[in-house]
Amino acid sequence: MTETSEGDKIAATEEPASWAVMYLPTFRRWGEKARALPPLPKPLALFLTAVLGILGLLVFITLIAFAVRITGRP
Structure with missing residues (x-):
């Protein structure tokens, strides 16, 4: 060993x-x-959660738009 x-x-x-x-x-x-x-202060934690959520939604919408585009359906 x-x-x-x-x-x-x-x-x-x-x-x-x-x-x-x-x-x-x-x-x-x-x-x-x-x-x-130490844990983040609550306002900062809420702000970061909101920012990450918005970024996640943008990625999801982008993937859906790409899937619609490559399949050729409106």
């Missing part, structure tokens, strides 16, 4: 490490840092 830089033990093999062994410890570390942050 060998250890990664994050301290996780992995089997020592000649083949390359899997995606999970290489990246999941990094995602876990980022998650711990994100959970340590």
Whole structure:
């Protein structure tokens, strides 16, 4: 067994490490840092939610318009 830089033990093999062994410890570390942050103030959270919702609707409408265009139906 060998250890990664994050301290996780992995089997020592000649083949390359899997995606999970290489990246999941990094995602876990980022998650711990994100959970340590204080929550956003309510007005800012509501504003960001509204902005993301509007962007989502624009993407959805764009995809529908593209689908109508490529199928040739009005």
